[in-house]
Amino acid sequence: MSRQTESIMDKVWNIFSSMKTGLVLLGVIAVVSGIGTLIPQEALDPGGAKSVNSLWKMLGFTHLYSTSWFRLILGLLSINLLVCSIQRFNGIYRKTFKPQPPQSASSIPSKIQTRISGNDKKLREAVSEVLKHKGYQLKINEQEGRWSFIAQKHKWGNWGSLITHIAFIVLVVGALVGSMTGFKGFFMAGEGETLPIQQIKVSKGNVAENFYVKINSAEDRVLANGERDNWYTDLSILESGQEVARQTISVNHPFSYQGVTFYQSSFAQGGKFTVNVNGQKVPFILQNKGGNYFQAPGTDLYFILAAVKADPKAPIVLYQVYQGNSSQPLAMGQMNLGEVNKINDTVSLTFDGLSSFTGLQVKKDPGVNLVWLGCALLMIGLVLSFYWRPHTISGILEMQEESYLHMGAIRGKLAVGTQEEFNQIVADIKKRLASDSVRS
Known part of the structure; x- marks a missing residue:
């Protein structure tokens, strides 16, 4: 088994x-x-x-x-x-930290290689000095009648592709965690409104949290020169009826609570009204251009705000009243601040002043830290793969009456750069041998 x-x-x-x-x-x-x-x-x-x-x-x-x-x-x-x-x-670990010098000439890379003859002592000195001058780290193995080496530069580049693969894994895991346990939604609410977080309009995911959001104020702030400053929303988080957090947010300045982040997304003007139904007065707020509606209690009358002139000193609104499922307004009118309009014998409407509505994007993404980690790993992997390419050169010197150095370079993916590097090193070694011969 x-x-x-x-x-x-x-x-x-x-x-x-x-x-x-x-x-x-x-x-x-x-x-x-x-x-x-x-x-x-x-x-x-x-x-x-x-x-x-x-x-x-x-x-x-x-x-x-x-x-x-x-x-x-x-x-x-x-x-x-x-x-x-x-x-x-x-x-990769052995290649980076435990490279082994070749045991025979057949172990030398065959694609890029050369053979240099000369005095064994001078060959060893020339190879060691040239490679160290080029930034290579050498590992040498000496045996009777044989001297071999392996030299590396930019050895961390060996990890580039592996780190890139790991980065992709981390990105996928982060995305899956975010999509399976997080959510994304939106809500539009007026000043003074309080709503449970679970009632927001969700475009993906599910809301598991159970707190309330209260909009204390919403403002479209304008600078002294007439230019728009920003949209600002003062919001509170309520749990069991108690305020547990409060923050003023604006565009590019979000607020987070228990992993849920609120982003300022939009803004709309509105108006405050009071409806009087048979002596019962009920205050409510309406969003400009029919963004919401209000049904007068005990009736089939629906109120919407069709337009608003948001002059702080002399605001004016245009309202419409619909009855039942009718697509045509039962009544409509223009109102100034404090004005009262009679809708029918039992219902009247009062315009109490301007109000504001704020549009907030709400997002929870538990996998966002993993995504950022994946992005960082991806950048590191790409840099190591393309800008820190490893160079590995190995050789073996057979010490006889006339010594021969067999030397080669691992080809890698970009053979042109490797070949140029290798040719330059060979030229420098030969130049060093020639200058030693002249001096001797």
Whole structure:
């Protein structure tokens, strides 16, 4: 049973350690993502998503990036990269920290190599001094009748591709954590309004928090020269009816509470009103241009604010009243500050002053720190891969009557730079040998 289990594990490991598996998964993600760009997504285009064929909806292509099967594909790709990284780790570690000088001439890299003859002592001195001058770190092995070395420069560049792969894994994990446990939403609220966080309009995810948000004030602040300063919202967080946090936010200055972040997104003018129904007075606020409505208690009358002139000294509003499901207004009128308009025999409306509405984006993303970590690792990996390319040169000196130095360089992905570096080192060694011969 143990052998059978081990065999199954080996097969699974071999599948996920295969580059072919990674390429297949990348191809599937590319094709699926391509289809997703052509099909409207519910979070970005709700109207367009509704018109999509029911088959595509059933398969989840209208909310592609939050489907379980798409997350599964990303997870499988991450496992593939992780297994490949684990397999490569020991080799990269040995190459970086435990390089071994060659044991014979056949161990010298064959693509880029040369042979230099000369006095063994002078050859050793020339190789050591030239390579150290070029910034290489040498490891030397001396045996009877043989001297060998391996030299490295920019050895940390060996880790570039591995760190890049790990960065992708961290980015995927961060995105999955954020999409599965976080949420993104929006709400528009007026001054003095209090609403539970769970009632905000969510575009993705689910709200698990259970606190309340109170809008103390909202302001469209203008500078003395007439230019707009910023939108400001003074909001409070309430738990069990008690204020536990308070902050004034503005554009580019968000506020976070228990991992939930509030961003200033928009602003709208509004008006304060009081409706009198058979002697019962009820205050309410309306958003400009019909952004919300108010139903007079005990009636089928609905009030909206059609327009507002936001002059602090002499504000003017245009209101409309609808009855039942009618699409035509029952009444409409213009009102100045403090003015009272009679709607019918039992209902009247008073304009009490200007008000403001604030639009806030609300987001919780527990995976954001992982995403930032992934981005940092990705930058490090790319820098190491492209701007800190490792150079490794090895050689073996056979000390006989006439000594020969067999020396070569590991080709790497960018052979042109390696070849140029190697040629320069060979030229410097020969130049050093020639100058020693002249002096002697």
